[in-house]
Amino acid sequence: MVKSKFKKPLVLKKGDKVGIIAPSSSFNRKSFNKSIKVLKSLGLVPVYDKSLFKKDLIFAGTPEHRLKSFMKMAKRKDIKCIWCVRGGAGAYSFAQKLASKEAPKQPKYFIGISDTVALHLVLNQMWKWPTIHGPLFDRLGTDKFKGIEKVCLTKTLFDPHYRLKILGGLKALGKKSTVMAPVIGGNLTILAASLGSKWEVDTRGKILFLEELCEPAYKIDRMLWQLRNASKFDGIKGVVIGDFTDCVDSNGKKRWPLIIERHFKKSKVPVLLGVHSGHGKVRMPIPFGLKTRISTRGKLCFEVIENFSHG
Numbered sequence: 001m002v003k004s005k006f007k008k009p010l011v012l013k014k015g016d017k018v019g020i021i022a023p024s025s026s027f028n029r030k031s032f033n034k035s036i037k038v039l040k041s042l043g044l045v046p047v048y049d050k051s052l053f054k055k056d057l058i059f060a061g062t063p064e065h066r067l068k069s070f071m072k073m074a075k076r077k078d079i080k081c082i083w084c085v086r087g088g089a090g091a092y093s094f095a096q097k098l099a100s101k102e103a104p105k106q107p108k109y110f111i112g113i114s115d116t117v118a119l120h121l122v123l124n125q126m127w128k129w130p131t132i133h134g135p136l137f138d139r140l141g142t143d144k145f146k147g148i149e150k151v152c153l154t155k156t157l158f159d160p161h162y163r164l165k166i167l168g169g170l171k172a173l174g175k176k177s178t179v180m181a182p183v184i185g186g187n188l189t190i191l192a193a194s195l196g197s198k199w200e201v202d203t204r205g206k207i208l209f210l211e212e213l214c215e216p217a218y219k220i221d222r223m224l225w226q227l228r229n230a231s232k233f234d235g236i237k238g239v240v241i242g243d244f245t246d247c248v249d250s251n252g253k254k255r256w257p258l259i260i261e262r263h264f265k266k267s268k269v270p271v272l273l274g275v276h277s278g279h280g281k282v283r284m285p286i287p288f289g290l291k292t293r294i295s296t297r298g299k300l301c302f303e304v305i306e307n308f309s310h311g
Helices: 031-040 063-075 092-098 114-127 147-158 188-193 217-229 257-265
Strands: 017-021 045-047 079-084 109-112 131-133 171-174 177-188 209-214 236-246 270-273 286-287 289-296 301-303
Touching: 017 063, 031 045, 063 079, 063 092, 092 114, 092 236, 109 114, 114 131, 114 177, 114 188, 171 257, 177 188, 177 236, 188 209, 188 217, 217 257, 236 257, 270 289
Parallel strands: 017 045, 017 079, 079 109, 109 131, 177 209, 209 236, 236 270
Antiparallel strands: 131 286, 171 270, 177 289, 289 301
16 A cells, blocks of 8 residues: 555545535536435435525635635535535635645545636645545536546545556657656646745646646647746656647637647656546546556556545
8 A cells, every 4th residue: 555645534435425615606506406416316415505605706705705615614524525516716716815724634535626726736735635636516417427437436435445547548748757656736727826825836746737728829838838937847757638628729720739749748757648637528536646657658557556545
């Protein structure tokens, strides 16, 4: 068993309570209700209150309200998992204050993508909680939550022996080698925006995961340079490129792959492409903070080598 400095939550079991939070954008109530039914079908008990449906401009309540809701779920001993309803925008606005909060003794699963990456960074780096970069809660009630995505997420939550392994559909850039390190990262826009904050992404000794949504090539290039100029590619162990969904330029061309190649073709660390996690059709659950092996030499591979739960 690989040891980790992270505090791991117990594996979930039927009857466990899941705290539903809305740290970012407001959401569709009908989709939410469908997701509640799916969660119950998995044998889990949803916990939330009416304040979840508050609205403040485009957000699910004020930053103060959303921070309070998060801390309430984080502190409750009977809550075993915290699941974000939506991403979008808003988590960034209270991540700085969350970074100053003391971590509860009992770690929990935390699930989300997109804007919620701001919270992933706080929990990973400051609270020492491993987290899951995976499907948002409002996706459960759609016909998109199915197949390998549903299977892998369910196993990640319930099976203490399960470890994600991806062998197919991968490509490689940079150095041909095999490395092992914790994964950190997420949405490129949020990672770039973290610079200068208390929860600024720390890539040293890590495998950096990147994904993006609806950004043109020139912005992707600029954000990668922003990270590079901030020394975020110094001391890094490797890079994993997830889905860059609907990243089309104003002229209709999809040039982001050329930007990725330009930045990483001559990388001195292994760079693995094709891990489907982010805003794409399939949103694989990637554990952040746990030891993972990537190989760009011989058989290409992305493999989580540390059990997520100690239960």
